[in-house]
Amino acid sequence: MSDLVFIAFPTEDKAEEVRQKVLSLQREYLIELGDAVVVVKNEKGQIKLNQLVNLTARGAVSGALWGTLIGAIFLMPLVGTALGAASGAFGGQLSDVGINDRFMKDAAGALQPGTAGLFLLVRKMTTDKVLADLKGVGGELLQTSFDETKEAALREALSAAQAEVEAAPAAAA
Numbered sequence: 001m002s003d004l005v006f007i008a009f010p011t012e013d014k015a016e017e018v019r020q021k022v023l024s025l026q027r028e029y030l031i032e033l034g035d036a037v038v039v040v041k042n043e044k045g046q047i048k049l050n051q052l053v054n055l056t057a058r059g060a061v062s063g064a065l066w067g068t069l070i071g072a073i074f075l076m077p078l079v080g081t082a083l084g085a086a087s088g089a090f091g092g093q094l095s096d097v098g099i100n101d102r103f104m105k106d107a108a109g110a111l112q113p114g115t116a117g118l119f120l121l122v123r124k125m126t127t128d129k130v131l132a133d134l135k136g137v138g139g140e141l142l143q144t145s146f147d148e149t150k151e152a153a154l155r156e157a158l159s160a161a162q163a164e165v166e167a168a169p170a171a172a173a
Helices: 012-027 055-073 077-094 101-110 127-134 148-172
Strands: 003-009 031-041 047-050 115-125 140-144
Touching: 003 012, 003 148, 012 031, 012 115, 012 127, 031 101, 047 101, 055 077, 101 115, 101 140, 127 148, 140 148
Parallel strands: none
Antiparallel strands: 003 115, 003 140, 031 047, 031 115
């Protein structure tokens, strides 16, 4: 069973930085993700999803390949390529893998304008090592399906950066 995590960040760059950090943890086999999406709420309140995989483009390329092959059989490869690309792009646009887009847009309504968030669909993770690597990245945990223990540990790891920043000016005085 997968767990969903939604973390708010002050900027899109910070959300993207944390997504890249989590993806590097996945390359080290410390976490297995089903999806990782950066969501941005602009100043006008419009929400944009930055997904890892563009399904429309992937569908168009796949459709063009198959269309060319089928078109070659009927001695019309260019027509087959065009029809295949169009149908593949349409199919890719209609398909949705990972986290439901409508759900992410609804949940992103909680973000302040000009901020961003990171949705993670976590299949498996080595909790202690992942939380140690995420310690101090900042962000505010808005929603999760973790149990209370994991949720508290994640909140503590994320807020470690804020505690360190607040403690530094006090120590300097």
